[in-house]
Amino acid sequence: MIDLEVRLEEPTSLPDVIALLVEHEGSAKVIAGGTDILVDMKNGDLRPKLLISLARVEGLDAIEVIDDALWIGALVTPNQLVADERLQAWLPALVDAAQCMASYPVRNLATIGGNLCSASPSADLAPSLLVAGAEIVIYKQEGEMRNPLSDFFVDVRRTMLGSAELLTHVVIPKPPPRTGIAYCPFKLREANALAVASSAARLTLEDTGAVSDARVVLGAVAPTPLLAARSSELLVGKKPSSELFAQAAAQASVESKPINDVRGSETHRKALVEVLTRRALEEALHRAQTGGAA
Amino acid sequence: MKVIRITVNGDEIELGVHDAESLQDALRERLGLTGTKKGCSRGVCGACTVLINGEPKNSCLILAARCDGDEITTIEGIARDGELHPLQKAFIHSGAVQCGYCTPGMVMSAYALIQRNPDPSDEEIKQALGGNLCRCTGYTKILDAVRNWNQFEGDFERSPHADDLEAYQTVGKSLPRPDAWDKVSGKAVYTGDIVLPGMLHAKLLHSPIAHGKIVKIDTSEAERIPGVRAVITGADTPDVLYGISPARYDEPVLAKGKVYYVGEPVAAVAAIDERTASRAIGAIKVEYQELEPVLDPVHAMDESAPQLFERYAGNINTLVDHHFGDVEDGLAQADFVMERSFTGNFTNQAPMEPHASVADWKPDLLTIYSSSQIPHYLHYTASYIFDLPLGKIKILRPTVGGGFGAKAQPCILDLVAAVLSKQTGKPVKLVFSREEVFLWHRGRHKQTITMKLGMTKDGRMTALESDIVLDGGAYSSFGVITAYYAGSMLLTLYKIPNYKYLGRRVVTNKPACGAFRGHGTPQPRFALECLINMMCETYDLDPVEVRRINGMEPNYRTVNDLDIGSCEFVQCLDKVVEASGFREKRDRLPVGRGIGLSCGGFVSGAGYAIYRGSVQRHTEKSREPFQKKAIFPHANAYVKISEDGTQAVVFIGAAEIGQGSDTVLCQIAAETLGLPIDRVRIKSDDTDTSPIDLGAYSSRITLMAGNAVKMAGEDVLQKLFPVVAELLDCRADELSAAGGVIFAESDPIKRLDWAEAARMYFNDQSSLIGRGWYKPPEGLGGDYKGAVVGTSPAYSFGALVCEVSVDMQTGKVRLEKFWDFHDCGTPINPMSVHGQVEGAIVMSSGEAIMEGMIFDETGRLVNPNLHEYLLMTIRDAPEIFSGIVDSYEPEGPFGAKEIGEGATVPVIGAVASAIADAIGVWITDLPITPDKILAAIKNDGSPNPTGTKP
Structure with missing residues (x-):
């Protein structure tokens, strides 16, 4: 039950959105798909006075290729991501992540921008975007700026976005040749579930087959999506092997900082990180070798 | 307010809506399109799914004000010119509809799927329907319906089902439900859909603490809010306690002086609309003096524990101390004795329709519309509480969206709505949110069980001893009967000559537990069936032979004086073992794959009514002595x-x-x-x-x-x-x-x-x-205290085999396949029997591996929502084979007996045994989560994941 004092504005341009945010600083919330924010409001955890809808702002709901990068508008839904052939080729891990979110009807409502801005530690889209080196475009009164997504998450449900700033696009660079990215979440049921732990892995291989670039990002095991830095470093310069992946996976588990909650214990999550990281690395290698992400 | 122009089911409509109103509410309340259901309002259950510009979306997560220009299709818009869409017909004739509350959302998701893909694969169907929860069907027949939807185009021929009986004209035929047409087209009216002229809307205020005194309640601010018509507290409700079993009436309508659990209703408001009522609830100020909560049922019995109720010494609400035959002697005759402990879980029935009530109190007649399983007991209770003759009360039961026991006791909503209606002179509607369904609970007791079983070398059971502590929560509800059932029903499957049962139902500061499908028996049955399997494993006995040797036979009187009539238990066992290949698979599946056998059964109706004496106003009869017959x-x-x-x-x-x-x-x-x-x-x-x-x-x-x-x-x-x-x-x-x-x-x-x-x-x-x-036969049961619980004119029997796979690295369980054979006497409607079995299997295997209400150290329920209390989705549901054995029960109509509850009873034991077979370690603490599985594998010294079983 949402209090009917709440007002809704549906501005049609980014400057208008920002103007409203400035005018109602502290009492306004931006609403994209609404799948998180309306639940929070119904639960009484969030009580904004004004909702600023992005739905009527032009240009935020498309996926475009600009300068060898994929620009994904903040309002693009998971089902749009799943259906996009370019994305299927460039970053199938993000397609997998989008497809495992919530449920089909929710995937028609939720948005990539909302999934990132909600900054839930278990959010599905962030880990594979982070390993892919994605950037975000932030719009504010002074203009647009591009930031690495890796700077974006500050704490549980907190991002670097200022009160009068808006995430408008996610930019995914074209992956270098022989790059594979994979996302492995663990969920307690097969649909309509949040990740208990997840791992996204990226491997870029040299001609020789050795790893030239590697990144492992973990979900749901820290206040924010977590770059397992030492695990990633451990992979670089080495030939992929089960032993190497086992080492990197064990290291990722060490680096994870999970909590006990209703979905799982710290111990289980630590164990999951190891398994999921190993599986993600294996799939990433397979994709790198078969050109899955070229 | 915003004015939106939308197209709804082809009609262009201009509609004024509040800025923050959900599309779900706008459709239901402003347009009367109540086919769009309200199961969680948080985007999890999918019952509110509608199409927006052709795409299925959860209307509870959409602001109506943002829909300007959209084309919306609801369940009411699928049929054309009175002709159902083939998909809707497929739902009707495949048996995909039971309570019908998930049906509109399910049909909408499926409809959208076949628009984009007319011939979807099973995997595509499951992807599309993963967001639509169903609590009744186990999804089997829903999958069938969507798979075969295009066979129902035009004038299709209904082909007879394979197990239709030839002996009768109508009985034994898999006929569709008479209410299915309404349910697939959004026309079925549930209590929450009812609107009466001048109706007010009410809300409850719940205790935020588990145990405490109410020092002061200040309702003045709430009363001043415009639109508020009445604010009531415990002081405004009748000074009587109520419940289910008259011997243990212990619950006030609204808390009086003390609160005993987080969520206990403390006050209520009636107002011109739900939002005003909610706001007024927020304006009520309650001052509590917190008391130490009692949360652990075992410690609750310690002398040092706070005493919650004077009448329950040692916090023991019900004590059952039964001894039949001579257990010591029986154990002495045994060659093998094994004792093990098991722990159950708190599970909630979670019917897709949250409880709802509308009360209309006029000078000469109190009318209550209630989503009730027990209109008569509600009738009786309302008469008792309000001191009205039964003749001055009318109970109406609109379409009910599932119960499973959750709605088997008079609900607070019925009583509070009646009080508010009397005060305001208007009809009052009161509907639970999903959170309130969990807080009200009345679901499964968590049982802590220790069982000892003796067997001879050839597998004959000589004695059984069972010690069970039932965590009852704050009030009695159905719990007295639960405590007896937990003991008595263990003896209906095996001829065990000596039996001792100590059952203690303990009050704690949690929501009251009550009757949940299988009432009291699924957890003890899980324990006993696992114990049998453990003994067979340890002493190298054949679990099928052991069950056959001891298996119940027709016309047998158990040692606790239950009279078994028809019984085809062994036939069920033999058929399920053959169909599943249990003997070939047991111990021979690779690590990570397992198979489990378990049996179950239930009463076909309790032999005695819940209250004694005649049907009449409570004040007109004195407390009557028990008579060993049905009075009416x-x-x-x-x-x-x-x-x-x-x-x-x-x-x-x-x-x-x-x-x-x-x-x-x-x-x-x-x-x-x-x-x-x-x-x-x-x-x-x-x-x-x-x-x-x-x-x-x-x-x-x-x-x-x-x-x-x-x-x-x-x-x-x-x-x-x-x-x-x-x-x-x-x-x-x-x-x-x-x-x-x-x-x-x-x-x-x-x-x-x-x-x-x-x-x-x-x-x-x-x-x-x-x-x-x-009238049930006279003289059912023995002559000892509690002998009535477990009596019945007839008993059902069943045997179940389940095959699972377990990811040995994550602990994740995949339920692969179930085989069930059931003795339900003559199946009046085989399709309906299979529907009950499939629903029971999915519900109970959810209880086995993922469901559980979790309380924190202050007694607060941590997961009162469908995000965190996990019901199985269509993607989790196993493949199920359901078979019916030849049987005839002379006491039943055309030879029929029950299926609905008995089908749940064997499930947990089968799943637990299959998991043990897969991983090589027994887990006896429900639910068997991946977390526990992985821990058990590790503690057991990690079997080689590629090797064979030890």
Whole structure:
């Protein structure tokens, strides 16, 4: 039950959105798909006075290729991501992540921008975007700026976005040749579930087959999506092997900082990180070798 | 407010909506499109799914104000010109509809799928429907319906089902439900859909603490809010305690002076709309003095623990101390004795329809519309609480969206809505949110079980000892009976000569537990079946042979004095073992793959009513001594024939809650009367017109109400046949009725159209009405305290095998396949029997591996929502084979007995045993989560994931 004092504005341009945010600083919330924010409001955890809808702002709901990068508008839904052939080729891990979110009807409502801005530690889209080196475009009164997504998450449900700033696009660079990215979440049921732990892995291989670039990002095991830095470093310069992946996976588990909650214990999550990281690395290698992400 | 222009089901509409109003509410409240359901309002259950510009979306997560310009299709817009879409027909004829509350959302998601992909694969169907939760069907028949939807285009032919019985005209046939048409088209009216002129909306205020004194309640600010019509607290409710079992009435309507659990209703508000009521609830100030909560049921019995109620010394609410035969002697005869401990879980029935009530108190009549399984007990309780004669109260039971026991006791909503209606002089509606369903609970008790079983070398069971502590939560609810069932029902499957049961139901500061499908028995049965399997494993005995040797036989009196009638237990066992390949697979599947066998069964209706004495106002009778017989008929029916003779209407108070009782009773009536099914309908929703039936609990309706309906039908024929006999010049006892014709068996020329005969009857003798009733047999049960619980006119039996795979690295369980064979007597409707089995398997295996209410150290429920309390989705549901064995129960109508609850009883034990077989370690603490599985594997020293089993 949402209090009917709440007002809704549906501005049609980014400057208008920002103007409203400035005018109602502290009492306004931006609403994209609404799948998180309306639940929070119904639960009484969030009580904004004004909702600023992005739905009527032009240009935020498309996926475009600009300068060898994929620009994904903040309002693009998971089902749009799943259906996009370019994305299927460039970053199938993000397609997998989008497809495992919530449920089909929710995937028609939720948005990539909302999934990132909600900054839930278990959010599905962030880990594979982070390993892919994605950037975000932030719009504010002074203009647009591009930031690495890796700077974006500050704490549980907190991002670097200022009160009068808006995430408008996610930019995914074209992956270098022989790059594979994979996302492995663990969920307690097969649909309509949040990740208990997840791992996204990226491997870029040299001609020789050795790893030239590697990144492992973990979900749901820290206040924010977590770059397992030492695990990633451990992979670089080495030939992929089960032993190497086992080492990197064990290291990722060490680096994870999970909590006990209703979905799982710290111990289980630590164990999951190891398994999921190993599986993600294996799939990433397979994709790198078969050109899955070229 | 915003004005939006939308197209709804093809009509362009201009609509004023509040800025923050959900599309779900706008559709339901402003446009009256109540086919869009409200199951969680948080985007998890999917019951509110509608199409926006062709795409399925959760209307609870959409602001109506943002829909300007959109084209919206709701369930009401799928049928064209009165002709159902083939998909809707597929749902009806495949048995994909039970309570119907998930159906609109399910149909919308499936409809959108077949628009984009007319021939979807199973995987695509499951992807598309993963966001639509169903609690009744186990998804099996929903999958069937979507898979085969295009077979229902145009005039399709209904092909007979494989297990339809030939012996009868109507009984034994897999006929569709009479209410399915309404349910697939969004027309079924549930209590929460009701709008009465001038109706007010109410909300409850709940205690935020688990245990404490109410020092002060200040309602003044709430009362001043414009639109608020009444604010009540415990002081405004009658000074009586109520409950289920009169011996343990211990619950106030609203808390009086003290609160005993987080979520206990403390105050209520009625206002012009739900939002105003919510706001007023927020304005009530309550000052509490917190007291130390009692949360652990075992420690609660310590002397040092705070005493919650004076009447429950040591916090023990119910003590059962039973000893039959001589357990010490029995154990001495055993070659093998094993003792193990098991822990159950708190599980919630989570019917897709949250409880709802509308009360309308007029000077001469209190009317309550309630989503109830037990309209009669509600009737009785309202009479007691409000001190009104039963005749001045009318209970209406609109369509009910599932119960499973959650709605088997009078609900706070019914009582509070009545008080508010009396105060305001207006009808008042009160509906639970999903969170409140969990807080009210009345679900499964968490049982802490220690069991000891003795067996001889050849597998004969010599003695069983069971010690169970049931965490009851704050009040009694159904719990007294639960504590007895947890003991008595263990003896219906195996002939165990010596049995000792110590059951202690303990009060704690948690929501009250009550009756949940299988009432008290699934957890002890899980324990015993696992213990049998453990012993077979340890002592190298054959789990099938052990069950056969001890297996129940017909016409047997158990050591605790339960009289078993028909019994095809061994047949169930043999068939399930053969169909599943259990013997070949046991111990031979690779690590990570396992198979488990377990058995179960249940009563076909409780042998005694919940209260003693006659049906009358409580104040008019003194507390009566127990008599070993039914005082009044537990089921009563009329069959009235329309004046033109063409239609029979069955009147009975048996609560259709989705389980299919209306269908079964219509089939029984049709068979008895000799009329085709389309000439029988039923009215079971109104205590004014339909005589008493005790309700949908203890799996009693098919047998008890079925017998009453059969007798009423026979009464009709007894009245009608003499008229026909005179005309045909034969004796009345020569006549039979079938297929709408009455004829003399000896002379086929002597025949008369049924309707013609009935018209003639009406012309001469006024209305043709038959009466029937059913009283359980006298003298059921033994002569010891508590002997009545577990008595029944008949018992069901079943055997189940389950195959699982376990990811040995994450602990994740995949339920691969189940095989179930059941002795339900004559299946009145085989499709409905299979539907019950499939639903029971999915519900109970969810209890086995993922469901559980979790409380924090202050007694707060951590997961009162469908995000974190996990119900299985269609993607988790296993493949199920359900089989029915030949059986005939002389006490049941056409030989029938129960299926609905018995089908749940073996499930947890089968799943737990299959997991143990897969991983090589027993986990005896429910739910068996990946977390526990992985920990158990690690503690056991990690079997080699690629090797063979030890």
